[in-house]
Amino acid sequence: MAMLFQVMSRAETANAHNAVRRAFGSIESSAGRRRALEAAAEIYFAQEWENPVVRKPFKSLMLAFEEGSKRRDEIAHGMAYGVTFNSTPMGCFLFPAEYNTQRTTPWMGNADDPFAFSRAKYRYTSTMIHGLASKFGELWHKVIEYTPTIRMVNGTPAVILDARFGDGTAQKVEAMLAEEKSKANSASSSEVK
Incomplete structure (x- = not known):
């Protein structure tokens, strides 16, 4: 961000x-x-x-950031507990803190659910947390892919040029500007000699 x-x-x-x-x-x-x-x-x-061509990809990225932020908070503020059922260790899980009203329910759940005691709206295993870490990496790659699409080309974001005049327009404009600059540099080099 x-x-x-x-x-x-x-x-x-x-x-x-x-x-x-x-x-x-x-x-x-x-x-x-x-x-x-x-x-x-x-x-x-x-x-x-x-313009939806401009706004929609940005809004999608912001929504992904928002969801990622929620998952990050769940991990960062969670509490890890070992769980045992009927004397059998089930492993460790990450639960929300009991005082976190947004991530817990006010009452215990269905008695058939062995995790009902926690009132948690989520519980993560280490495998699930590793999966979320992978998704955070995917989000980073989305930002890396998005950023060049909004680069300024002669004072206009590339996505706007491509939306107005067709895909690839921004690259063509950049190539033309680079060629003009190269010609101008060659001309000024010739004058110096």
Whole structure:
């Protein structure tokens, strides 16, 4: 999220990157960071913000961040307990803390459920936690895939160019600009000689 915030803040110098990174890091909640990122996106995408081609991928990423944040909180604030049924050790599980009203129920569950004693809305095994870690890695890769699609190309986010003029337009514009720059550099080198 911090990387996207830096991109959307259009920080261009090392000091600007550092200031934006530190400002973003001072927001203490994940929800606050998501709101800050959305506010930056509204400015970054300007009048195209309402365009579904622009907005939908961003909103999908924010939803994934929100869900990931919930899972992260469950792991970080959970309590690990060993569980035994009828003198048989069942292993260790990560449960929410009993005082966590959002992640527990007020009453014990069905007597047929051997885990009903915990009133927990979730319980994780180490295998499940490793699976979540894998999903966090997938989310990181989604950000890595998304970031180039919003890069600025001659002052316009690439996704907007591609939406207006067809896929690949941003790359063509970049290639044309690179060629023009190369020609200008060659011309100025010739003049210096």
